[in-house]
Amino acid sequence: MSEIQRPGALYQQVAAAIREAILSGEFEPDSLLPSEAQLMARYGVSRPTVRNAIAALRAEGLIDVRHGKGSFVRSSGQPVLTIERRISRTSEGKFVMPNGDIWQEAEEPSTYRTHTTKDTGRLLQLGEEEALFGCDRLLTDPGTGTRAMHRTLIPFEVADGILMLAEEPCKRPAAIYRWLTEDGHKLTWTETVRARMPLPDERATLQLPDATPILHVARVTHDTDDRPLFLEELRFGADRAELAYRITADKQPARRARA
Amino acid sequence: MSEIQRPGALYQQVAAAIREAILSGEFEPDSLLPSEAQLMARYGVSRPTVRNAIAALRAEGLIDVRHGKGSFVRSSGQPVLTIERRISRTSEGKFVMPNGDIWQEAEEPSTYRTHTTKDTGRLLQLGEEEALFGCDRLLTDPGTGTRAMHRTLIPFEVADGILMLAEEPCKRPAAIYRWLTEDGHKLTWTETVRARMPLPDERATLQLPDATPILHVARVTHDTDDRPLFLEELRFGADRAELAYRITADKQPARRARA
DNA sequence: TGACGTCACTTGTCCTTACGAGTTATGACT
DNA sequence: AGTCATAACTCGTAAGGACAAGTGACGTCA
Structure with missing residues (x-):
């Protein structure tokens, strides 16, 4: 779908697109992100590429991934x-x-x-x-x-x-x-x-x-x-x-x- | 070579082995770790498995990887x-x-x-x-x-x-x-x-x-x-x-x- | 109605293959 | 001797396939 071009590696473009969607509020905190399969279809890339992008977002602390359930936008909640x-x-x-x-x-x-x-x-x-x-x-x-x-x-x-x-x-x-x-x-x-x-x-x-x-x-x-x-x-x-x-x-x- | 068995996923066993070698001082700070190909041979695993293990150690801040050169033990230097x-x-x-x-x-x-x-x-x-x-x-x-x-x-x-x-x-x-x-x-x-x-x-x-x-x-x-x-x-x-x-x-x- | 097994979905792990890109040493040519 | 092309190493990226494991819903059976 939404074609992406510019900066560097494919998985980084995918990561940047998802990151932007999160920071802009398109995906709300605690909400479920599209599954790997859906992201593959959405961006026309393979599963390793999607997983690589997701790994980058995990390392940034933007999302949490739960086995069998999916990826969730981390609620950027301040310390309690x-x-x-x-x-x-x-x-x-x-x-x-x-x-x-x-x-x-x-x-x-x-x-x-x-x-x-x-x-x-x-x-x-x-x-x-x-x-x-x-x-x-x-x-x-x-x-x-x-x-x-x-x-x-x-x-x-x-x-x-x-x-x-x-x-x-x-x-x-x-x-x-x-x-x-x-x-x-x-x-x-x-x-x-x-x-x-x-x-x-x-x-x-x-x-x-x-x-x-x-x-x-x-x-x-x-x-x-x-x-x-x-x-x-x-x-x-x-x-x-x-x-x-x-x-x-x-x-x-x-x-x-x-x- | 050194067979590993116990805990969980293969790449975690490889990561644990390397981590232990680093923390025990077998690999000194700033020294060059074995290349991916050498680690594949050493542990008898595929390249994605080795890269997965290395990614885990990077996320822990234990090693730095430089494109074209190799992986280096991060000098755990205190703040200057x-x-x-x-x-x-x-x-x-x-x-x-x-x-x-x-x-x-x-x-x-x-x-x-x-x-x-x-x-x-x-x-x-x-x-x-x-x-x-x-x-x-x-x-x-x-x-x-x-x-x-x-x-x-x-x-x-x-x-x-x-x-x-x-x-x-x-x-x-x-x-x-x-x-x-x-x-x-x-x-x-x-x-x-x-x-x-x-x-x-x-x-x-x-x-x-x-x-x-x-x-x-x-x-x-x-x-x-x-x-x-x-x-x-x-x-x-x-x-x-x-x-x-x-x-x-x-x-x-x-x-x-x-x- | 309740309990439980199955199935369809999710991510996790692991492999193979291929090529691109940065680094360094080697060696041939001038 | 100096210069530069090449080769051989390194990690980075991307694709394909296959199966394991966790989750939840649905439907069947007692």
Whole structure:
């Protein structure tokens, strides 16, 4: 039917035509696209060409394909969960992590011993192969069903100096903050945000659809003298959740966190 | 050669074998993988099966394929640019955006008139179809070559009330902050961070490799009374850059930014 | 009426064949 | 020795066929 000519490969022309139809609203969100056979007839191309075009649209995250049913326009719905990254002190001096208490633990935390990598070593200002306590949690938000992977990494040498950490290194972070604060430490945090495609085990654990990146937040808790105490990592699918920060103007210029 | 059996489809077994070889270090970063013909012989499968396996690894961001040359293990290099999201006030009372001045404008900014969408309307606490000034910039970091797309959106009704914004709505944000501060406004900022796969035009503009998500930061500048003034959006490839935030404990509990 | 088997539809997997297009090394010709 | 055509490799595109597997509706049978 609708003949197409211009840009590059056939399957790209087909993909561009479908993409345009989706973005222009011709195909509404959650609606069923024509089947492969119908697209073959519509554009006069073979099935591999149609499938190639569909694969391109899947990689862009524009459509979802369900075996035996068909291709559906992905509802470009914004994230339903906003994760606020702010630490507040209540009037009684207790620490609260906003959205830190919305999470429920989906499984029992698993603890282990590991060591720094090049990446975690840099964040903790340690060398490589330094011994660490590790604690992994699988979290869920019961309201939205969003899942997240949480990891706490505490250097041995830090835990050795702080009794509670040596005894119970796998407490929930909010409890650790409270401990340390009541012990006189004045804490600050530095967060690094990255995005990347999930590894297969992350895809499975977080139950992610196609072409869904994960957001990876690394939070380093610093002691009074800016010495890094420990590291938390939070990973979740960027389709369901977003991060929110509140920034206020400081009195003094920022130190550079990195060269 | 190396026979494989277990999990699911043939191409997934091939992909799993290659993935494992990469992650275990058998194939080093930036090294050349066996060609399609060699993989066909190695695993005793047809070319479409091999290409299907390779497509899966491309979608995971594990490998890069170059026409006429071969498949290469992607160097899992961490981002080279850290974008600090902090506003600091210098001793003279001037505002500085860390990394706000590292950017150079790669093109002349383009201004236009537009209106709120459901998404931008929510951030600015406006309805839909409210009139906005828009200003788009293409930025580059000369040190690393990283590119970023920046957009400023100012509601007409805000610009009408503030002389400088009405006259020069496309000034650089740092200049706008300075103006407003010298005018007695006490500003705060709220940032929302998302990740998603790029649209084709974003892929081209930002020169992104395969399977590279973009980080999307929406910064809303609030006036003294917490009224939203205007919106900035920053988009960049998550392969080259990361975000960094510094968090301090507040005296009071956080207001909820969203219901 | 209810349960279940069948069938027609969908996408998923796998193969074969062929040619186009980018890259690089080789070798012949000037 | 230098230049350029060729050949031999790489991946990209496109077509054809065949069967497996998931889904849902329809119709038959108890």
